Amino acid sequence: MKKTTIPGLLLLLALTHAQANAQHDHDHEHGHDHDHPHPKVELSGRHLSQAGQHFEFRLLPDNRAVVIPLNEKKEALAPGNQEVQLTGGDRSAPVRIAFEKTDVHWISMEALPDVQNMPVVLRVTHAGDRPLFFRFQLDRRICGECGKMEYACSCDHHH
Numbered sequence: 649m650k651k652t653t654i655p656g657l658l659l660l661l662a663l664t665h666a667q668a669n670a671q672h673d674h675d676h677e678h679g680h681d682h683d684h685p686h687p688k689v690e691l692s693g694r695h696l697s698q699a700g701q702h703f704e705f706r707l708l709p710d711n712r713a714v715v716i717p718l719n720e721k722k723e724a725l726a727p728g729n730q731e732v733q734l735t736g737g738d739r740s741a742p743v744r745i746a747f748e749k750t751d752v753h754w755i756s757m758e759a760l761p762d763v764q765n766m767p768v769v770l771r772v773t774h775a776g777d778r779p780l781f782f783r784f785q786l787d788r789r790i791c792g793e794c795g796k797m798e799y800a801c802s803c804d805h806h807h
């Protein structure tokens with residue numbers, strides 16, 4: 649029975665995909681890179697991936713930070729039951745900041761230290777799973793190429 653239903657489903661998916669692509673081509677010139685679909689929301693922060701889970705970390709103008717869960721297409725999801733916490737600054741005097749969940753993201757409960765460049769560890773804990781740790785430099789200097797802050801920059805010269 650499975651052998652008859654699954655090809656039908658795949659055909660349906662293929663047709664749906666073809667229709668989506670046809671619509672897509674209508675809006676864009678050829679030569680567009682289809683391997684990197686457009687996100688539905690403006691993602692301007694740092695993309696974090698680990699163990700099949702994806703997040704965007706973004707600093708707000710008031711120095712608070714938000715974490716947005718993403719699917720594998722980099723589209724925003726509603727936050728789940730994870731706990732999010734950030735540790736930053738000197739190892740001798742680290743700052744720990746908890747995040748609270750809203751309908752659309754987790755947001756830090758206080759502003760991050762106003763430091764131009766500091767190491768941070770973002771911890772995402774989900775009951776029953778191993779916690780995820782994302783370590784990166786929260787560098788607020790502006791990249792001359794893309795105009796983003798360095799922590800969110802993905803220009804080649806950083807790699």
Ligand SMILES: [Zn+2]
Nearest residue numbers: 791794801803
């Ligand atoms: Zn850049």
